[in-house]
Amino acid sequence: MLDPKLIRENPDSIRTMLENRRASWPIEEALALDTRRRELLAEAESLKAMRNEGSRKVAALKKEDPEKARLMETLREAGVRVKALDAELAKVEERFEELLLQLPNMPHPSVPVGVDENDNPEIRRWGTPPSFPFPPRPHWEIGEALGIMDFDRGAKLAQARFTVLRKAGALLERALINFMLDLHTREHGYEEVAPPFMVNSATMRGTGQLPKFAEELYRCEGDDLWMIPTAEVPLTNLRAGEILKEEELPLYLTAYTPCFRREAGSYGRDVRGMLRQHQFDKVEMVKIVHPDSSYDELEKLTSNAERVLQILGLPYRVICLCTGDMGFASSKTYDIEVWLPSQGKYREISSCSNCEDFQARRMNTRFRSKDTGKIRFVHTLNGSGIAIGRCLIAILENYQREDGSVKVPEPLVPYMGGLEEIA
């Protein structure tokens, strides 16, 4: 959520933002609602002030004073009018709020203006894509041949886009989770959290999934609960509604969770294999920080995610999402893309964003400044650290050998109970 004052005082900045994001939003309606809201507020408040003062007089007047009955009648009439004004005000505010919740975040000035993924500049590359003396196979062929991935039975148990991992495949999944959590908690200073995998509507609203993206979520019938599409949701909302002490900042949180996404609108894309699943595992990193340091923290966060790939020896590149390709809640996003030999290209494996105070406003998470005593919104960041399923795919493809076996990256061997190859 953006500051309503910004819309009122600088509507052109909103218009530019919407254009750059290729988004539409009824700004004229919002401005009219804001004006009407303030008119109604002024009128209702002055009436209430009058009534409050009158009530104080009533209390002071003697019971038999004829003035008392007259005054009470006047105030009763004022009360009727106040009720009508409040009712209209509530309607106007409800609509205004609804609109505010649909307005995307303002991109940082350093974000390149662009239309789609073709306009995302590459920031840096790490590693060299491996060359194979044979045509590299896609992960689903490798996985099925090794008996560690079972797509048919995943579909039988649930639906398409669900996969069963078995034996060394299931073990590799677990090894990756533990490896990443250990790295972030022991070397990068994150606190490990085990959050709920289902959250309520208010929590979903806090990070921006609701109300706009409900069709992307799985919901539990009969309860106000939704399956989380990412651990960003519970981690970021952990301190919702709280006023933090400045000394508590920055908070670094990490969690492993499964993620549940309906993938509505992605029909026909990445249908084979487990690149795009309805349920996938992810280790997520979230930061809750002082507004002055959030862009330094974004760089550090991104490098924390890169470190995972470096240790695993997986080639990647970092791109900066342009205005037309950015997520709804983000001010600036770096995507990390890992090399997939079977596709001969880099594919997203992590997304690191600074949401500035966009989520903090929705969640109402603030801190009290030590110097001034004033209360300000925190900044929130999130980044995959990293997507487990896609990392597993990348390992299978980059470490595959001609005989169909897969070498286990050395740092992972201890997490695999000493297993050095999957054969």
Place this chain on the structure above:
RNA sequence: GGAGAGAUGGCCGAGUGGUCGAAGGCGGUCGACUCGAAAUCGACUAGGUGGUCUUGAAGCCGCCUCGUGGGUUCAAAUCCCACUCUCUCCGCCA
């Protein structure tokens, strides 16, 4: 699922119709004392929002908020209704 108890400021806790945005305590900030600290003493210390003034901040005026939403009343933390959550006991259960 059944029965009961509860929800008040950063925390604890008092408050059954007006003098209450709220006693008292803790915590915090500032000041006095001190070479410094502790102890002691004093002052200040909820959030949101509209207006006004201002380059801005501060200030000033007002409105709202005592779990949430309604209702009664000139007036609600206080009375009524519904809901949510927490705790205790019973049932069920990994």
